Amino acid sequence: MKEFLFFNLFLNENIVYNEDIQEKGENMKKIVDMMHDFILTYLHEDSIAVDFTLGQGNDLMFFANQYKIAHVYGFDIQKEAIAICEEKVAAAQKQEKVTFILDGHQHCKQYIKAFDIGMFNFGYLPQGDPTITTLLETSKVAVEEALSMLRKKGILVLVVYPGHDAGKEESKYFDTWCKTLSAHEFNVLYVRLSNHLHAPYGIIIERIKNKKIEEKE
Numbered sequence: 001m002k003e004f005l006f007f008n009l010f011l012n013e014n015i016v017y018n019e020d021i022q023e024k025g026e027n028m029k030k031i032v033d034m035m036h037d038f039i040l041t042y043l044h045e046d047s048i049a050v051d052f053t054l055g056q057g058n059d060l061m062f063f064a065n066q067y068k069i070a071h072v073y074g075f076d077i078q079k080e081a082i083a084i085c086e087e088k089v090a091a092a093q094k095q096e097k098v099t100f101i102l103d104g105h106q107h108c109k110q111y112i113k114a115f116d117i118g119m120f121n122f123g124y125l126p127q128g129d130p131t132i133t134t135l136l137e138t139s140k141v142a143v144e145e146a147l148s149m150l151r152k153k154g155i156l157v158l159v160v161y162p163g164h165d166a167g168k169e170e171s172k173y174f175d176t177w178c179k180t181l182s183a184h185e186f187n188v189l190y191v192r193l194s195n196h197l198h199a200p201y202g203i204i205i206e207r208i209k210n211k212k213i214e215e216k217e
């Protein structure tokens with residue numbers, strides 16, 4: 001995995017920091033920040049990014065602010081989330097760079113043909129309705145569909161939250177599913193606090209072998 005050694009050292013520092021702040025409930029944010037840092041090492045000119053769970057738009061704005069990212073597609077099933085994100089994108093004058101899709105990410109293949117960087121940040125809209133959360137049934141379809149469109153040398157990042165019921169199901173499923181991915185086609189890296197069972201964690205899936213992806217553009 002690209003720059004793995006360097007990143008490993010970097011992570012160890014962050015994990016120590018994470019443990020210090022976890023009691024204040026800030027661990028989630030830190031894991032997401034680590035995923036962003038990792039993503040930066042994978043960007044190349046004209047990268048296409050997909051935010052499969054827009055929420056409050058923090059991941060979206062991270063993508064939109066990267067000059068190497070040419071375009072970002074963003075999915076959410078809640079109009080409220082899309083509205084929040086549209087406002088942030090407009091304030092940053094990045095409208096040209098972002099396509100919003102008010103639909104479930106399980107239908108992603110209807111909208112996108114191929115991409116380089118993708119992110120699923122599972123769970124519910126922060127400060128929104130906690131009953132509207134990602135669900136295993138649709139999450140697993142969406143991740144499989146996304147992986148089939150991931151370009152070589154691209155990464156798909158999953159942030160999983162085993163601390164709530166729906167997240168626990170996603171966590172169990174993806175932990176098993178990741179092990180079934182071909183080692184010839186993919187690398188799978190876990191970023192996880194192994195002594196905090198309910199803490200959110202990141203899964204990074206890198207496509208290492210080319211797969212013919214039909215481009216409809």
Ligand SMILES: C[S@@+](CC[C@H](N)C(=O)[O-])C[C@H]1O[C@@H](n2cnc3c(N)ncnc32)[C@H](O)[C@@H]1O
Pocket residue numbers: 052053054055056057058059060075076077078081103104105106121122123124125126132133134135138
């Ligand atoms: C934890 S939030 C995402 C956090 C977000 N990326 C951010 O930076 O603030 C999860 C989001 O996934 C959305 N969601 C739930 N099910 C979905 C689905 N099937 N397709 C797309 N989005 C979905 C929720 O509405 C919620 O806004």
